[in-house]
Amino acid sequence: MKLKLENHFFVFNPKSYLFGDKLIEYAKVADQMAKKYPHIQVFVTAPYADLYRLNLETENIIVTAQHFDGIEPGRGMGAVLPDSLANVGVKATFLNHAEHPLSLADLSAAIKRAKELGIITIVCADSVEEAKAIATLDVDILLCEPTELIGTGKTSDRSYIEKTNHAIKTINSEVLIMQAAGVSTAEDVYQIIAQGADGTGCTSGIVKASDPKQMIIDMIEAVNKGIGG
Amino acid sequence: MKLKLENHFFVFNPKSYLFGDKLIEYAKVADQMAKKYPHIQVFVTAPYADLYRLNLETENIIVTAQHFDGIEPGRGMGAVLPDSLANVGVKATFLNHAEHPLSLADLSAAIKRAKELGIITIVCADSVEEAKAIATLDVDILLCEPTELIGTGKTSDRSYIEKTNHAIKTINSEVLIMQAAGVSTAEDVYQIIAQGADGTGCTSGIVKASDPKQMIIDMIEAVNKGIGG
Amino acid sequence: MKLKLENHFFVFNPKSYLFGDKLIEYAKVADQMAKKYPHIQVFVTAPYADLYRLNLETENIIVTAQHFDGIEPGRGMGAVLPDSLANVGVKATFLNHAEHPLSLADLSAAIKRAKELGIITIVCADSVEEAKAIATLDVDILLCEPTELIGTGKTSDRSYIEKTNHAIKTINSEVLIMQAAGVSTAEDVYQIIAQGADGTGCTSGIVKASDPKQMIIDMIEAVNKGIGG
Amino acid sequence: MKLKLENHFFVFNPKSYLFGDKLIEYAKVADQMAKKYPHIQVFVTAPYADLYRLNLETENIIVTAQHFDGIEPGRGMGAVLPDSLANVGVKATFLNHAEHPLSLADLSAAIKRAKELGIITIVCADSVEEAKAIATLDVDILLCEPTELIGTGKTSDRSYIEKTNHAIKTINSEVLIMQAAGVSTAEDVYQIIAQGADGTGCTSGIVKASDPKQMIIDMIEAVNKGIGG
Numbered sequence: 001m002k003l004k005l006e007n008h009f010f011v012f013n014p015k016s017y018l019f020g021d022k023l024i025e026y027a028k029v030a031d032q033m034a035k036k037y038p039h040i041q042v043f044v045t046a047p048y049a050d051l052y053r054l055n056l057e058t059e060n061i062i063v064t065a066q067h068f069d070g071i072e073p074g075r076g077m078g079a080v081l082p083d084s085l086a087n088v089g090v091k092a093t094f095l096n097h098a099e100h101p102l103s104l105a106d107l108s109a110a111i112k113r114a115k116e117l118g119i120i121t122i123v124c125a126d127s128v129e130e131a132k133a134i135a136t137l138d139v140d141i142l143l144c145e146p147t148e149l150i151g152t153g154k155t156s157d158r159s160y161i162e163k164t165n166h167a168i169k170t171i172n173s174e175v176l177i178m179q180a181a182g183v184s185t186a187e188d189v190y191q192i193i194a195q196g197a198d199g200t201g202c203t204s205g206i207v208k209a210s211d212p213k214q215m216i217i218d219m220i221e222a223v224n225k226g227i228g229g
Numbered sequence: 230m231k232l233k234l235e236n237h238f239f240v241f242n243p244k245s246y247l248f249g250d251k252l253i254e255y256a257k258v259a260d261q262m263a264k265k266y267p268h269i270q271v272f273v274t275a276p277y278a279d280l281y282r283l284n285l286e287t288e289n290i291i292v293t294a295q296h297f298d299g300i301e302p303g304r305g306m307g308a309v310l311p312d313s314l315a316n317v318g319v320k321a322t323f324l325n326h327a328e329h330p331l332s333l334a335d336l337s338a339a340i341k342r343a344k345e346l347g348i349i350t351i352v353c354a355d356s357v358e359e360a361k362a363i364a365t366l367d368v369d370i371l372l373c374e375p376t377e378l379i380g381t382g383k384t385s386d387r388s389y390i391e392k393t394n395h396a397i398k399t400i401n402s403e404v405l406i407m408q409a410a411g412v413s414t415a416e417d418v419y420q421i422i423a424q425g426a427d428g429t430g431c432t433s434g435i436v437k438a439s440d441p442k443q444m445i446i447d448m449i450e451a452v453n454k455g456i457g458g
Numbered sequence: 459m460k461l462k463l464e465n466h467f468f469v470f471n472p473k474s475y476l477f478g479d480k481l482i483e484y485a486k487v488a489d490q491m492a493k494k495y496p497h498i499q500v501f502v503t504a505p506y507a508d509l510y511r512l513n514l515e516t517e518n519i520i521v522t523a524q525h526f527d528g529i530e531p532g533r534g535m536g537a538v539l540p541d542s543l544a545n546v547g548v549k550a551t552f553l554n555h556a557e558h559p560l561s562l563a564d565l566s567a568a569i570k571r572a573k574e575l576g577i578i579t580i581v582c583a584d585s586v587e588e589a590k591a592i593a594t595l596d597v598d599i600l601l602c603e604p605t606e607l608i609g610t611g612k613t614s615d616r617s618y619i620e621k622t623n624h625a626i627k628t629i630n631s632e633v634l635i636m637q638a639a640g641v642s643t644a645e646d647v648y649q650i651i652a653q654g655a656d657g658t659g660c661t662s663g664i665v666k667a668s669d670p671k672q673m674i675i676d677m678i679e680a681v682n683k684g685i686g687g
Numbered sequence: 688m689k690l691k692l693e694n695h696f697f698v699f700n701p702k703s704y705l706f707g708d709k710l711i712e713y714a715k716v717a718d719q720m721a722k723k724y725p726h727i728q729v730f731v732t733a734p735y736a737d738l739y740r741l742n743l744e745t746e747n748i749i750v751t752a753q754h755f756d757g758i759e760p761g762r763g764m765g766a767v768l769p770d771s772l773a774n775v776g777v778k779a780t781f782l783n784h785a786e787h788p789l790s791l792a793d794l795s796a797a798i799k800r801a802k803e804l805g806i807i808t809i810v811c812a813d814s815v816e817e818a819k820a821i822a823t824l825d826v827d828i829l830l831c832e833p834t835e836l837i838g839t840g841k842t843s844d845r846s847y848i849e850k851t852n853h854a855i856k857t858i859n860s861e862v863l864i865m866q867a868a869g870v871s872t873a874e875d876v877y878q879i880i881a882q883g884a885d886g887t888g889c890t891s892g893i894v895k896a897s898d899p900k901q902m903i904i905d906m907i908e909a910v911n912k913g914i915g916g
Binding site for chain 1: 316
Binding site: 096098101102103104105106107108125126127129130132133134135136137171 | 783785788789790791792793794795812813814816817819820821822823824858
């Protein structure tokens with residue numbers, strides 16, 4: 001499974017806010033939206049122990065892990081084994097999130113294992129400089145969040161998005177670029193996609209919304225609108 | 230669920246060697262042995278993504294995680310959320326394994342979350358000194374492996390076991406003590422239990438055995454024999 | 459060099475706020491106070507690269523590292539080698555500070571190396587539970603800061619200090635107890651010592667004071683007053 | 688201070704094997720060789736606490752740290768403060784050594800601080816893939832060691848060196864390339880330089896030699912011979 005450049009995507013990333021029944025309930029909403037808009041790839045993350053069930057109870061989303069370790073089956077007590085995730089239907093994984101930073105050697109090993117298992121990698125960078133370094137590796141999606149915007153509720157503007165896109169695609173023209181800093185409303189989603197990001201996503205804007213399921217619907221509708229759908 | 234001191238236990242800990250169907254197949258053998266010997270507690274670990282299914286397909290074992298992080302639901306991208314494990318039926322967890330060492334603050338937080346969720350803690354120590362420090366915390370089982378024996382195929386002898394038991398139970402008389410260094414045969418299991426350990430366990434002695442399922446049977450029979458069963 | 463229980467102490471811990479000439483200038487003030495009050499032990503920390511000069515230019519303080527790694531001479535590229543510190547005159551070290559947490563195995567190894575080299579250990583704990591665990595190890599001073607007070611400018615009160623002292627000294631009667639949460643004025647220092655702490659210390663209350671050198675003088679005078687001097 | 692591409696270099700990196708008088712004694716030999724061959728840059732590393740004295744007692748070498756953290760003066764208890772190193776005469780630092788791996792964010796921060804302080808960066812990579820990623824950052828020297836050669840006593844051959852040089856210099860033509868895998872004799876040094884590496888270096892081949900000072904002399908002579916001197 002290789003993402004195509006023409007595709008746009010949305011990531012519902014509830015981190016460790018959700019698990020169990022509520023996670024599945026929300027994921028099913030995302031699943032319906034993925035069915036409605038087959039030209040939009042919808043990724044949904046879950047805690048490791050929920051991935052098996054997430055895969056069983058959805059059909060159209062891309063089941064996504066929050067992280068995995070670049071190990072082969074063997075020792076690795078307490079590590080997150082990529083093969084065990086692939087085996088329960090995981091098709092993508094985040095790597096190097098600011099809340100789970102990796103050494104370059106570990107990141108490189110994890111990307112290698114993802115390639116072997118056909119798992120899409122969504123790799124996080126704190127700055128354009130780091131994003132360029134990561135773009136030399138064989139990653140699928142780069143999430144590039146300017147540290148100064150995190151938690152401000154302020155999204156990246158057109159100039160930042162264009163600058164990032166240009167810097168990264170000069171190094172690796174095939175990588176997709178996710179912009180998600182400060183996204184908390186459907187309008188933010190629309191603006192970011194309309195300004196040229198390949199994809200976006202959201203955590204607290206959804207899980208802390210007064211109606212999280214409606215927010216998932218609104219945000220994926222906004223992606224569709226942003227790409228002129 | 231509180232382990233009682235009169236109970237003996239065996240841990241089948243396949244680490245990251247097994248996942249998916251083969252893991253479930255072996256776990257079912259352990260499950261049958263747990264049914265046969267209700268006075269022996271049988272713990273089985275699995276990669277995080279396999280825990281949901283491990284719980285569904287067994288009845289008598291204690292479903293055990295290899296690790297979890299001492300966090301509450303919330304951010305924690307990539308962390309192992311205790312609530313998500315408890316929700317899929319996890320009843321015990323290893324902590325501070327030599328392959329996943331924790332700072333004292335993180336270990337303390339994880340033990341606290343385990344208590345809140347009713348999850349049994351199996352905490353690892355590299356030396357008797359560390360075991361004594363950990364025994365002051367509210368842990369259920371202490372796994373005490375003398376570093377000099379790891380990977381030697383040589384098990385702890387009676388004097389080591391007695392010395393460890395005494396040192397630890399002076400500090401915390403309720404903690405159970407697991408001795409597993411060098412255990413690779415059913416005879417090793419018998420000797421360790423006969424010499425006074427509360428429990429033991431095995432990884433490579435089982436997964437690398439010519440007949441792993443028979444080895445699980447033999448080892449749990451050996452626990453029973455060791456306690457005079 | 460073994461601290462005696464009858465001694466009280468003060469730690470001037472400028473962390474990474476100071477280095478070079480300014481650090482030496484301030485340390486010399488602490489050195490004069492240590493000379494004036496020989497019954498008060500005065501510890502001064504410095505960045506690793508400043509320890510050589512700190513030792514050369516002072517006579518009465520205890521030259522203290524902010525951390526070291528529990529390694530023997532050998533590989534350890536980038537690690538902080540205990541022997542190299544001892545060789546330049548370091549007589550004490552902090553370990554397991556909240557800004558540099560250690561696994562229990564690494565903490566245990568570092569304490570062991572400190573004993574071999576005759577270096578005093580000041581080990582940090584985030585809670586009374588952790589302090590009790592650390593007290594089972596052969597440490598000299600326990601710094602016990604209730605997490606809920608850090609950065610509040612509110613110091614531990616008499617009941618907290620008495621509770622901590624009792625809990626820790628029940629486990630290890632020889633360990634000295636440092637209380638430093640929220641200490642920002644000489645009055646705070648006086649109160650903490652008068653309420654029964656063996657020692658205290660300060661970082662930002664000194665380095666951010668309008669007259670840091672006078673604050674060092676005032677705080678050490680306050681220790682003396684606190685012990686009825 | 689900016690390394691010029693025409694310069695070749697040699698790194699005497701005793702890691703944590705040496706400290707104090709013996710380190711200074713050996714460093715003085717390297718210093719004499721650096722004086723003899725001004726067209727060869729000679730880097731000498733030392734434990735942090737020895738850097739002050741290393742700078743005082745040498746004139747011609749580049750005083751080099753084994754690591755530093757990308758922090759500003761401030762908190763950072765236990766961290767290695769770049770400003771404190773620059774202040775005692777440190778002119779270069781290793782970063783991301785396999786024995787002290789950094790997250791990409793931390794590596795990026797450390798490189799940034801090095802630029803601000805005019806400190807040369809020698810950044811380690813485990814593979815050509817990682818070396819290419821690091822080459823996008825503003826580093827001065829890349830140490831590229833094929834993991835499969837470490838500890839084998841077998842050096843990189845001409846084809847590996849040419850391949851690495853090409854891959855890295857395509858991305859960043861100004862970065863110097865250090866090849867040091869398996870270097871244990873003066874002949875190894877000669878071969879690596881003759882085959883096109885910008886520089887090389889050695890740890891155990893020197894500190895474990897029967898005559899370490901003579902080995903330093905022989906290896907730096909070999910660099911000179913390798914560049915046709």
